[in-house]
Amino acid sequence: MAELKNSQTRTLCFHCGEDCIHEPILAYDHSFCCAGCKMVFEILNRKGLCDYYALNDQPGINCKQKINDEKFNFLDEEKIAASLIDFKDETKTRICFYLPQMHCSSCLWLLESLHKLNEHIVSCKVNFSKKEADIIFLHQKISLREVAVLLASVGYEPHISLNDANKQKAPVDKTRIYKVGVAGFCFANIMLFSFPEYLGIDEKETQLLLLFRCLNLLLSLPVFIYSASEFYISAWKSLQHKFLNIDAPIVLAVWVTFGRSLYEVVTGSGSGYLDSMTGIVFFMLIGRVLQRRTYDRLNFERDYTSYFPVSVTKVEKDGVHQPIALPQIQLDDTLLIHNEELIPADGILTKGKALIDYSFVTGESIPVLKETGEIVYAGGKQTGTNIEILVIKEPAQSYLTKLWNKKDRKELHENESSFVHVLSRYFTWFVISISLSAGIYWSITDASKAWDAVTAVMIVACPCALLLSNSFTNGNILRIFSKHKLYLRNAEVIEKMAAGNVLVFDKTGTLTQTAYRDVSYKGQLLNSEILAKIATLASQSLHPLSKAIVAYLPKSNLKVLAYKEHTGQGIEGIVGADLITMGSKKFICGDTREDNAISFSEVYVAAEGKPLGKFSFRNHYRDKIPALLQKLQKHYRVIVLSGDNDAERNYLRTLLGDDTTLLFNQGPSDKLQMIEQLQSSGNRVIMLGDGLNDAGALKQADVGIAVTDDSNNFTPGSDAIMEASVLHQLYAFIQIAKANKKVVLAAFIVSVIYNIIGVSIAVTGNMSPMIAAILMPASSISIVLITFGLSSLIARSILKNDQ
Amino acid sequence: MSVIILLLAASILVAAGFLMAFIYSVKSGQYDDEQSPPLRMLFDNTVQNKTKENEG
Numbered sequence: 124m125a126e127l128k129n130s131q132t133r134t135l136c137f138h139c140g141e142d143c144i145h146e147p148i149l150a151y152d153h154s155f156c157c158a159g160c161k162m163v164f165e166i167l168n169r170k171g172l173c174d175y176y177a178l179n180d181q182p183g184i185n186c187k188q189k190i191n192d193e194k195f196n197f198l199d200e201e202k203i204a205a206s207l208i209d210f211k212d213e214t215k216t217r218i219c220f221y222l223p224q225m226h227c228s229s230c231l232w233l234l235e236s237l238h239k240l241n242e243h244i245v246s247c248k249v250n251f252s253k254k255e256a257d258i259i260f261l262h263q264k265i266s267l268r269e270v271a272v273l274l275a276s277v278g279y280e281p282h283i284s285l286n287d288a289n290k291q292k293a294p295v296d297k298t299r300i301y302k303v304g305v306a307g308f309c310f311a312n313i314m315l316f317s318f319p320e321y322l323g324i325d326e327k328e329t330q331l332l333l334l335f336r337c338l339n340l341l342l343s344l345p346v347f348i349y350s351a352s353e354f355y356i357s358a359w360k361s362l363q364h365k366f367l368n369i370d371a372p373i374v375l376a377v378w379v380t381f382g383r384s385l386y387e388v389v390t391g392s393g394s395g396y397l398d399s400m401t402g403i404v405f406f407m408l409i410g411r412v413l414q415r416r417t418y419d420r421l422n423f424e425r426d427y428t429s430y431f432p433v434s435v436t437k438v439e440k441d442g443v444h445q446p447i448a449l450p451q452i453q454l455d456d457t458l459l460i461h462n463e464e465l466i467p468a469d470g471i472l473t474k475g476k477a478l479i480d481y482s483f484v485t486g487e488s489i490p491v492l493k494e495t496g497e498i499v500y501a502g503g504k505q506t507g508t509n510i511e512i513l514v515i516k517e518p519a520q521s522y523l524t525k526l527w528n529k530k531d532r533k534e535l536h537e538n539e540s541s542f543v544h545v546l547s548r549y550f551t552w553f554v555i556s557i558s559l560s561a562g563i564y565w566s567i568t569d570a571s572k573a574w575d576a577v578t579a580v581m582i583v584a585c586p587c588a589l590l591l592s593n594s595f596t597n598g599n600i601l602r603i604f605s606k607h608k609l610y611l612r613n614a615e616v617i618e619k620m621a622a623g624n625v626l627v628f629d630k631t632g633t634l635t636q637t638a639y640r641d642v643s644y645k646g647q648l649l650n651s652e653i654l655a656k657i658a659t660l661a662s663q664s665l666h667p668l669s670k671a672i673v674a675y676l677p678k679s680n681l682k683v684l685a686y687k688e689h690t691g692q693g694i695e696g697i698v699g700a701d702l703i704t705m706g707s708k709k710f711i712c713g714d715t716r717e718d719n720a721i722s723f724s725e726v727y728v729a730a731e732g733k734p735l736g737k738f739s740f741r742n743h744y745r746d747k748i749p750a751l752l753q754k755l756q757k758h759y760r761v762i763v764l765s766g767d768n769d770a771e772r773n774y775l776r777t778l779l780g781d782d783t784t785l786l787f788n789q790g791p792s793d794k795l796q797m798i799e800q801l802q803s804s805g806n807r808v809i810m811l812g813d814g815l816n817d818a819g820a821l822k823q824a825d826v827g828i829a830v831t832d833d834s835n836n837f838t839p840g841s842d843a844i845m846e847a848s849v850l851h852q853l854y855a856f857i858q859i860a861k862a863n864k865k866v867v868l869a870a871f872i873v874s875v876i877y878n879i880i881g882v883s884i885a886v887t888g889n890m891s892p893m894i895a896a897i898l899m900p901a902s903s904i905s906i907v908l909i910t911f912g913l914s915s916l917i918a919r920s921i922l923k924n925d926q
Numbered sequence: 927m928s929v930i931i932l933l934l935a936a937s938i939l940v941a942a943g944f945l946m947a948f949i950y951s952v953k954s955g956q957y958d959d960e961q962s963p964p965l966r967m968l969f970d971n972t973v974q975n976k977t978k979e980n981e982g
Contacts, residue, residue, distance in 0.1 A: 302950055
């Protein structure tokens with residue numbers, strides 16, 4: 124049995140840096156992987172923009188996918204264009220495009236030089252963090268559609284989603300920043316003005332003393348009223364629900380401190396603790412800002428409409444093609460679906476040959492052939508020539524959405540079960556009880572100290588460590604995760620990840636790469652002549668297995684006569700005087716024996732009726748996944764669900780051993796049921812999947828992680844998004860999530876020590892403002908150092924050990 | 927010693943000025959994009975040549 128060797132050398136494309144899988148195209152002293160990349164180079168070269176390549180190596184984006192020029196036709200529609208543009212006057216229009224492909228300084232440079240590519244573009248300003256480009260153009264000379272096509276032609280195809288078109292962009296929320304600014308200003312100044320009193324101003328200078336104290340009081344007002352307002356609102360809301368959340372102790376501390384300080388200043392009995400009060404508010408707000416920054420990294424609230432294209436082409440009664448927006452699709456509309464375009468609604472195929480890729484619906488990675496009259500479902504992608512469908516169900520009711528929306532009821536179960544919240548609920552009562560008992564004690568022993576002790580305890584008992592340690596650690600862990608391309612929706616997901624004990628994997632697209640399929644050949648040695656004939660024959664067919672063979676073999680372009688395709692069985696044709704046939708085992712060998720039902724993934728080849736050998740197809744698993752699965756098995760129960768048939772069962776078995784559960788032919792509702800079953804027997808499930816077909820299951824799982832190759836497209840309400848390239852580090856990520864709790868605990872213990880020291884001083888009634896002022900910032904700062912430092916160190920060592 | 931009142935007033939005014947500047951700069955959107963200005967700074971202003979290089 125001879126095996127076909129892969130004899131391609133590796134050259135990298137000068138433009139995009141990817142492997143030139145077929146023969147590289149040589150031009151201008153450089154190699155390119157495809158005509159698209161070469162075309163972009165020519166455009167840039169012609170306009171003198173080759174600095175693009177000088178700034179970075181291979182900065183381009185792969186242009187293998189030919190852009191469908193008609194794709195942006197909908198931008199010619201007045202209504203759609205009007206909802207997308209920012210500003211328009213007689214000559215200029217301004218629009219903001221989202222260009223997710225931007226990734227380096229070359230991209231920035233090229234986009235801001237857009238006016239050099241086309242003189243009717245006035246300017247282009249890039250916001251790199253948001254990956255947006257603000258373009259101003261002369262709309263009388265160049266249309267919006269042409270601008271989009273121009274961007275696409277240099278590799279930066281604008282991603283336009285219905286979401287953005289419908290909503291007004293929310294103004295960036297800066298109020299918290301203002302609050303931090305105000306709090307910081309007041310805090311620093313109050314501390315400065317407190318120095319005289321702490322550092323020994325003469326007691327007789329009562330005027331000055333009073334002056335400083337009043338200044339402090341005045342300065343504390345903005346903080347008390349404005350900066351701390353969000354804590355009041357949050358605590359009030361939780362109070363309405365009859366429990367105390369983590370903001371309640373802060374509010375208590377702030378109010379008690381302010382009240383006592385006010386009393387002291389007014390009666391002249393002391394200087395108050397205003398520096399401590401403003402300090403708490405300042406540090407708490409900073410913690411919140413840091414957390415929010417990490418969350419905003421990814422826009423999570425995209426609903427499913429972002430996945431479907433914004434508009435589709437409708438075929439009118441007179442045959443005219445009309446672009447319409449997604450919500451306008453109605454029953455009995457005829458839609459024209461192009462190659463690589465998504466089907467937006469369930470419909471009946473009326474014209475053309477449909478080869479639908481349902482990998483996001485059923486997980487089946489082999490496209491399905493549909494004939495006219497058959498039903499095609501929304502979410503599938505057409506691969507092949509244009510087809511027309513008659514809509515039988517409006518988009519909102521397609522069965523995918525049904526599956527998805529059904530799962531919304533899980534939100535009701537989302538209650539705060541993290542241990543910090545549990546602790547905070549009791550913390551307030553605990554503090555109050557201590558201060559009351561101190562008060563009672565002192566009112567018996569020495570009444571003058573009673574009030575001091577009560578309020579001092581409430582001031583000093585710092586819940587900030589509880590919160591700071593939690594929010595800083597969480598924030599840091601989230602930041603570390605996102606640096607490693609795992610984006611969590613919020614900090615609660617960290618705890619849920621740490622608590623999981625069952626891991627469920629979707630196979631297609633998660634464990635396997637969606638496009639590439641390992642092809643191997645077994646049979647008689649084939650010389651290049653026969654190979655060329657086989658390749659030529661295969662290229663006539665639209666069947667996906669044929670396409671995979673074409674991709675695998677060297678290109679050839681011979682002539683085929685008498686080509687015939689027997690659907691479901693095979694193809695035949697005369698190439699260069701030889702009758703070549705390819706197809707299923709039954710077709711070629713006449714053998715009806717079933718080989719473990721794997722007839723699917725093999726293509727037999729024969730010449731002149733004599734069988735030569737067979738091509739076997741294996742799904743290509745992502746790198747290092749086998750190692751990951753084996754590692755995970757030792758600690759968790761691992762289940763693999765797949766929408767494909769069980770052709771891979773044996774291979775997966777050898778990979779995973781006998782302990783994993785492998786289930787095939789799982790539809791979306793089967794996956795959902797499996798998750799529900801596991802949860803009802805008390806398991807906590809972490810699910811990894813890739814797309815719409817497991818959206819319901821992802822949402823139902825305790826942690827649903829969407830594994831994607833392009834984090835722009837798939838956010839179907841999952842709890843986390845993971846880029847496929849880092850999937851093999853899953854075990855390390857879970858370890859880090861577990862370490863999170865330990866770091867929080869460590870910081871918490873440190874803060875408890877501070878509290879004990881502080882409270883013991885406070886109950887003696889001897890606490891001076893200076894001591895309080897020192898203790899509070901000191902504890903906060905040390906907590907910050909511990910949380911950041913420890914969590915970063917631990918994360919780094921875990922990731923290193925995982926290599 | 928009453929000069930200290932003057933000093934206090936002056937220092938508070940200056941500090942308040944800085945606070946206003948902070949609020950203004952955040953409001954004007956200076957910090958919305960922190961990644962492009964550093965990159966943009968390094969680009970050369972190339973002189974536009976009318977001659978075309980490398981005619982393929």
